Amino acid sequence: MADIIKTNVPFLFKETSSGAIINTNKNALDAHKARKRKQQIKMQKVDQLENEIAQMKSQVKAQTQTLHEIQDVLVQLASRTR
Secondary structure (H helix, E strand, C coil), rough: CEEEEEEECCCEEECCCCCCCCCEHHHHHHHHHHHHHHHHHHHHHHHHHHHHHHHHHHHHHHEEEEEEEHHHHHHHHHHHHH
């Protein structure tokens, strides 16, 4: 079984057979996990906003096309009445 020895840093230990450094600072781990969750939530919001913008762009494009069609019909009607 591998031996674990203390280092100069109170929350770091070294496993002797592999040389791995073990961090036992649970507060730092919890803070890291909280930051990661917060970042994931932000990214989900960004993704949602990007999807909403894409939908809005599609709707604007469709409405613009409809307006052009209406404009064409009005031009045709105006040319008939002259």
